[in-house]
Structures are given as C-alpha cells and as structure tokens.
Amino acid sequence: MSFTTPYFTxxxxxxxxxxxxxEALGMLKQHKGRAKVMAxxxxxxxxxxxxxxxxxxxxxxxxxxxxxxxxxxxxGIEIGSMVTAIELQNSKLIKEKCPALAKAASFMGDRTLQxxxxxxxxxxxxxxxxxxxxxxxxxxxxxxxxxxxxxxxLPSSELVLGIGRTSLKEDExxxxxxxxxxxxxxxxxxxxxxxxxxxxxxxxVTVHHEKKKLAxxxxxxxxxxxxxxxxxxxxxxxxxxxxNIKRASDVVYKAxxxxxxxxxxxxxxxxxxxxxxxxxxxxxxxxx
Amino acid sequence: xxxxSLKVNGIVKEVAVEDNELLLNVLRExxxxxxxxxxxxxxxxGLCTVLLDGIPVKSCMTLAxxxxxxxxxxxxxxxxxxxxxxxxxxxxKHGAMQxxxxxxxxxxxxxxxxxxxxxxxxxxxxxxxxxVICRCGxxxxxxxxxxxxxxxxxxxxx
Numbered sequence: 486m487s488f489t490t491p492y493f494t495x496x497x498x499x500x501x502x503x504x505x506x507x508e509a510l511g512m513l514k515q516h517k518g519r520a521k522v523m524a525x526x527x528x529x530x531x532x533x534x535x536x537x538x539x540x541x542x543x544x545x546x547x548x549x550x551x552x553x554x555x556x557x558x559x560x561g562i563e564i565g566s567m568v569t570a571i572e573l574q575n576s577k578l579i580k581e582k583c584p585a586l587a588k589a590a591s592f593m594g595d596r597t598l599q600x601x602x603x604x605x606x607x608x609x610x611x612x613x614x615x616x617x618x619x620x621x622x623x624x625x626x627x628x629x630x631x632x633x634x635x636x637x638x639l640p641s642s643e644l645v646l647g648i649g650r651t652s653l654k655e656d657e658x659x660x661x662x663x664x665x666x667x668x669x670x671x672x673x674x675x676x677x678x679x680x681x682x683x684x685x686x687x688x689x690v691t692v693h694h695e696k697k698k699l700a701x702x703x704x705x706x707x708x709x710x711x712x713x714x715x716x717x718x719x720x721x722x723x724x725x726x727x728x729n730i731k732r733a734s735d736v737v738y739k740a741x742x743x744x745x746x747x748x749x750x751x752x753x754x755x756x757x758x759x760x761x762x763x764x765x766x767x768x769x770x771x772x773x
Numbered sequence: 774x775x776x777x778s779l780k781v782n783g784i785v786k787e788v789a790v791e792d793n794e795l796l797l798n799v800l801r802e803x804x805x806x807x808x809x810x811x812x813x814x815x816x817x818x819g820l821c822t823v824l825l826d827g828i829p830v831k832s833c834m835t836l837a838x839x840x841x842x843x844x845x846x847x848x849x850x851x852x853x854x855x856x857x858x859x860x861x862x863x864x865x866k867h868g869a870m871q872x873x874x875x876x877x878x879x880x881x882x883x884x885x886x887x888x889x890x891x892x893x894x895x896x897x898x899x900x901x902x903x904x905v906i907c908r909c910g911x912x913x914x915x916x917x918x919x920x921x922x923x924x925x926x927x928x929x930x931x
Contacts, residue, residue, distance in 0.1 A: 493814055495793040500838045527816055530795075530834050534815065543792075545839060597819050597829050597882065597904025 495533045502545045506552070506631065506660060509544055513656045514633040516542045522658055523547075524567060524606030527598060546658070552605070555579065557666060563629075564662040566605025570594070573604060583664055585672035585689045589620035592676045592687075605659045608644060611651045613744075618645065619689040619704035620674050621662060622712050629661040636660070647708045669694045673768045675761050676705075685749040688761040692769050697722050701733070701762065706743035706754040713737065726770045734763040777841040781806060782850025790837040797821045797832040800845070808848040808877040819905035822878045823847050829885050829904070848877035857884045859925040860918075867918035871909035878905045883919040891926035 503509040513520055521540035523529050532538045546552060552567035555576055562582055564573075573579050573590035580587045586604075593602045593616050607617040608628075621641040628639045633656060641662070644651050653659070672691035678684055684705035692699050699720055704710040717740075718733040743754035776789050781804055788803050800806040800823070809832055810820040816834040823832050824846040851857035861880055863869075870876045879902065886893060886901045893901065898919060907915065 493798075493811075495795070495836075497791075497793055500792040500836060502838075526836070526839070527834050530836070531815055533793075543836075545836075547839065594816075595819070595904035596901050597822055597831060598816060598834075600828050601830055601834070 492534050495530065496536065496539050498533075498540050498543050500543050500545065502548050504548050506549055506658070507633075509546060509549065509658065510631060510633040510656070512542070512544050513658065517656050520544055520655075524603040524609070525569070525598075525601040526606075527594065527601060528606065528610045528612070552660060560663050561666040562664045564604060564664065566609075566659045566661060567603045568605075570599035570602045570604070570607075574599070582666060582670055583620075583624055583672070583691075584670065585620040585623050585674045585691050586617070586664075588672075588674040589616040589676075589687075589689060592616045592674070604662060608641070609651055609653060609659055611645050611647070611649045613648060613708050614684040614687075614705045615645075616674070616676065616684075616687065616704075619687050619702040619710045620672075621664075622702040622710055623672065623689040623691040623700045624664050625691075625700060626662050626664045628659050629663060630657050631660045632657045638663075642710075642712050645709050667693050667696065671769050673765050675765045675768075677757050677761055679748060681748070683748045686743075686754050686757040686761050688758065688765045690765045690769050701737070701765070703737060703741060703758045703762065706741060706758055708744070711737075711741055711758075713740070730763050730766045730770070733766060734759045737762045775838065777838060779804070779840055780844040782846060783853070788837075792836070792838055794837045795833055796823070796825075796835040796837045796840050796845075799837040800832060800847070806845075806847050806849060810874055810877065812874070817906070818875075819882070820875055820878045822881050822905060824881060824885060827885075829882055831904075846881070848880050851880060851884055854884075856888070856922075856925045860884055860887070860922040863918040863922040864915070867914045867921065869911055869914040869918040870907075871911050875905060875907045875909075879907070879915055879919075883915075883922075887919065887923060887926040891923050893923075895920070 520542035523543050523545040552565040554565045556563045570590040570593040574587055604617050607615055626641045630637050630639050674689045676687045686706050687704040689702045699715050701713045702710045718736050720729055738759040741758050743751045745751040774789050776787055778787050790799055800809045812818045812820045814833050816831045821832040822829050826843045882905050
C-alpha cells in the first residue's frame with residue numbers, strides 16, 4: 486500500500502506546541518488566517534487527510550495545563566476548553582452540577598477517542614452533530630474567548646453560525662466554559678443514532694428545581710441547535726407533569742425546521758426531536 | 774524534518790520525522806513496530822491503538838511530533854508484563870480471534886481497562902472496548918477472554 490496518496494497522509498504544515506496561552510495567542514496573531522488550532526485533533530487530522538483544509542501552521546494546545554482544569558469560582562464552574570471527554574465523565578463535580586454535559590461526553594466518539602476528544606474542540610468545529618453544544622446550551626453556559634487583544638464572553642448559543650462556521654475569529658481560542666453553579670440541578674442528554682453512529686437528533690435538558698427553571702436544546706437536526714426555555718415550552722410548574730411533557734414536545738415539534746441529508750430526512754428528524762424531547766423530560770421528571 | 778525521541782516498548786529511540794507524519798506511519802515504517810495495524814485511517818476502527826504515556830490513543834489520528842518525549846507501548850511491549858501475558862494466553866484459550874488482525878489492539882485496550890479497574894462489570898467492559906472493531910465479529914470470545922483474565926490483574930493488586 487502506498488502511503489503517499491491523499492487520505493493516508495497529511496498536507497505539509499509546520500507544527501507548534503506552545504507552553505502557555507499567551508504564546509499560543511501570539512502565534513495565532515502572527516500567522517493569522519494561515520494557522521489552525523489543534524485541540525484533541527481528531528477532526529483537524531481528518532479534515533486535513535480529506536484535503537478539505539490546508540493550514541500552513543498547526544498550533545497544538547495539548548501542552549497548556551491551565552486549559553485542562555476544572556475550577557469553581559464566584560463566576561460559576563469554569564471548565565477549561567482542553568478538558569477531555571473522559572475527564573468530564575469521571576469528574577464528580579461535573580456529574581453533580583452539569584449532568585447533561587457528563588452524559589453528552591459519553592457520546593463523543595468511541596471510548597478510545599474520548600481520551601483525546603476535548604470539549605473545546607468538540608464545540609468549535611461547528612458540526613451539527615456536536616454533542617457538547619446542546620448540553621452547554623441547556624446549561625446556559627458562557628464561553629470565555631481569548632485573543633492577543635483581550636478576552637470576550639460569548640453565550641454558547643451564539644457560537645455556531647452554520648455548518649463548519651462559528652463566530653470565533655481567526656485569532657481567537659475558546660479558553661473556558663463557564664457554567665452557573667447551582668444547587669439541585671438535574672439533567673440528561675439523549676442521542677438518537679443510526680447504524681453508522683451519526684446523530685439523527687439529540688436532546689439535552691437541564692432543570693433547576695429551586696429556581697423553577699428549565700432549558701432544553703435540540704441538536705443535530707439543523708446547522709445550529711435549537712434552544713427552548715420555560716416560557717417557550719409553555720411549562721406550567723403547578724400542572725401535571727404528563728400534560729406538561731405532552732405540551733412541550735408538541736411545541737418542539739412545531740418549532741423545529743430540520744435539514745434533510747444522507748443520514749435522515751427532515752420529517753424523520755422532526756418526529757424524532759419530538760419523541761426524544763418527551764423521553765428526556767420523562768427521564769428528568771420521573772415516570773409520568 | 775525534526776528529530777523526536779520516543780520510548781517505544783521500553784527502549785528510547787531517536788527518529789527523524791516530518792511535522793505532518795502520523796505516529797502510525799512512524800511506528801510501522803520507521804521503527805518496525807508492526808503489531809500496530811493500519812486499517813481505516815480515520816480513527817474509526819481502533820486497530821492502530823497504542824498506549825501513549827499509559828493512555829490509549831489511535832495512532833492514525835496522532836501526529837508523530839505530538840508524541841515527542843513520550844512513552845509508547847504496543848502489544849509487543851506488553852509481552853514482558855506477566856499479567857498481559859496471561860491476558861494474551863486467555864485470548865488464545867478462548868479463541869478470541871478469527872483472522873487476528875484486531876487482536877493486538879484489543880490486547881492493548883483491554884490491558885489498559887483491566888489494569889485500571891479489574892473489578893469492572895460486564896456491560897461497562899463492553900462499553901470500554903467499543904473503540905476497537907473486529908471485522909470477523911468475534912466480540913463474544915473477546916469479551917469472555919478479557920473477563921477470564923480479570924483474575925490475574927486482581928492478584929497483582931492485592
């Protein structure tokens with residue numbers, strides 16, 4: 486077998502492995518437009534193999550330890566963008582405070598890849614099938630985005646603009662994901678896949694029982710995940726759970742406008758988002 | 774071209790690589806470690822799994838320069854580990870292969886899983902091994918073989 490044909494090889498590039506964020510941001514500024522950031526690298530390497538992107542420089546963030554931490558601060562829970570899917574699943578704090586994210590992490594690629602896949606990389610590629618973004622949206626999280634000029638805060642719902650397009654500028658890196666630190670949070674994440682393990686529809690739910698707050702996000706059906714909250718779902722905290730779930734899943738069914746592709750038709754996706762919404766809400770609110 | 778140092782199965786090796794070379798190619802072509810198989814080239818089948826600093830990674834998705842200064846362990850390197858040797862014997866005993874192409878990857882992955890948690894329950898074990906594909910479909914035998922080898926890893930721990 487020849488290893489020189491495309492698909493087995495990568496296009497030429499220069500590899501950098503900066504030791505801290507400032508160095509990485511400096512390199513990004515210097516090579517603006519010609520460099521790509523590498524987090525876990527799965528998507529980047531695959532896109533390069535398929536000759537869809539040709540970066541001249543690859544900036545690997547794997548040596549930057551400050552991006553790999555999970556901290557609790559007065560802002561909330563700060564998850565570094567280079568935290569891996571395995572770490573998210575094993576972290577007690579994440580399991581307790583961000584259950585939807587912990588569960589979504591268990592769907593990011595297979596078990597071996599989960600040691601490599603990072604939450605920052607998962608959401609910043611801009612693929613509709615991202616598992617991280619619906620979970621983060623249901624938790625109303627905010628992304629800390631840094632460039633050499635400074636930092637800004639971006640609501641997770643405003644990250645993706647279309648397939649493969651995000652609102653990140655060429656010299657920006659997601660450094661942290663900030664999730665509100667609330668007590669008594671419940672949540673779940675459901676993913677409906679076909680035999681090729683490509684997502685047809687995903688639903689993330691996060692419920693704050695004390696605050697009487699509910700947020701739901703439907704992903705994989707359109708370029709951007711859909712977001713619903715108490716009011717848009719017409720959720721009535723005093724009413725019966727079964728009725729609420731029925732009403733909420735009908736709202737989702739009417740609101741979403743899915744895409745058709747090789748994986749599933751729009752009608753199928755529409756139906757599945759309704760069913761998954763009901764299943765996810767049942768799981769969180771119990772029985773009904 | 775740059776020179777990287779890799780500790781492959783206990784031996785430190787200096788090797789000249791291009792920035793865009795994959796760890797898989799360097800292991801197979803330049804270092805002669807052929808238990809690492811090249812199959813799908815896109816991180817789906819897991820036959821190129823190696824332990825990089827003790828963590829399983831797919832070497833077809835890893836740049837060689839990423840592994841600079843790290844330790845790579847493959848199925849060949851596991852043969853010096855008594856527990857892993859018993860695990861491999863268990864694969865033979867249970868006939869956990871047909872063509873045998875995926876066996877090194879399953880050995881490496883299940884060695885990682887068992888050395889981390891020898892008391893793992895059945896369903897959890899199946900989930901842990903889902904990163905490797907056996908095209909012949911000998912999953913049940915592989916599962917039996919790994920389950921059977923649990924005891925050797927437990928002994929070591931006590």
